[in-house]
Amino acid sequence: MDTTAILVTGAGLALAAFVVWYFFFSARPTVSAVTAVGGVQAVAITVKGGYSPNVIEVERGKPVQLSFYRAEENSCSEELLLPAFNIRRDLPAFKTTLVELPPQQAGTFDFTCGMGMLRGRLVVT
Structure with missing residues (x-):
């Protein structure tokens, strides 16, 4: 192998390692819900x-209101699934859809798009 091949291979491996770290190991910010009027x-x-x-x-034990604003027309994001709460909602493009749920059990609950490609997590403490 010449020097150019070694540099290109090294750069490719470094880029692949960064992609794996970013998608699987990087910390994701957690947002706590804001309690509004009426305890929602x-x-x-x-x-x-x-x-x-x-x-x-x-x-x-406190009611939750999730406001999903769909800022795109991508077909993957047109549906929301919260299986633990038996919720399935259509998300119209460039509109806000309210999803209300009463989290009675502590735990971690996933939500996804209809295809399962977009993922989120609801952490109930």
Whole structure:
């Protein structure tokens, strides 16, 4: 191998290692819900190539209102699934969809798009 091949191979391996770290091991910010009037915990979530924020922390026993604003027309993001709460919602493009749920049990609950490619997590404490 000549020097150029070694440099290209090394750069490719470094890039592959960064991609693996970013998608599987990097820390994701957790957002705590804000308690609004009436004790409802509210969180605004933007849907655009993923969920932002994608990790949401709420308190058990208090009603939760998730506001999903879909800022794209990508077909993957047109449906929201919260299987633990038996919730399936269509998310119209460039509109806000409210999802209300009563988290009665502590735990971690995943939510996804209809295809399972976009992922988020609801952490109930």
